[in-house]
Amino acid sequence: MRKHISESDVALFVSGDLGLGGQFMVRMHVNGCERCLRVLEAYRHDRAQIRKVVDELPEGLDWSRLASEMTANI
Numbered sequence: 001m002r003k004h005i006s007e008s009d010v011a012l013f014v015s016g017d018l019g020l021g022g023q024f025m026v027r028m029h030v031n032g033c034e035r036c037l038r039v040l041e042a043y044r045h046d047r048a049q050i051r052k053v054v055d056e057l058p059e060g061l062d063w064s065r066l067a068s069e070m071t072a073n074i
Contacts, residue, residue, distance in 0.1 A: 005029050005036045014043040 005013075005026055012018035013026045030037040 004033065005039070007039070010036070010040050010043050014040065014047055 009018060009022060009026060013023060018026065026040070030040055
């Protein structure tokens with residue numbers, strides 16, 4: 001049995017932060033492993049959904065101010 005791709009490598013691959021060697025290994029592995037391909041596709045789907053939500057946030061949102069308010073409310 002060959003070793004499956006770690007979820008951290010899948011996340012790095014999908015975000016474009018995995019090195020060239022790692023990218024090559026992931027591509028080669030998912031060409032022959034349906035299980036890891038499904039995980040990779042799920043990460044891509046989730047990333048696309050997050051982008052949609054982020055695009056709907058108000059322009060100029062001040063995260064530092066929000067963090068301060070949340071901290072004060074705790």
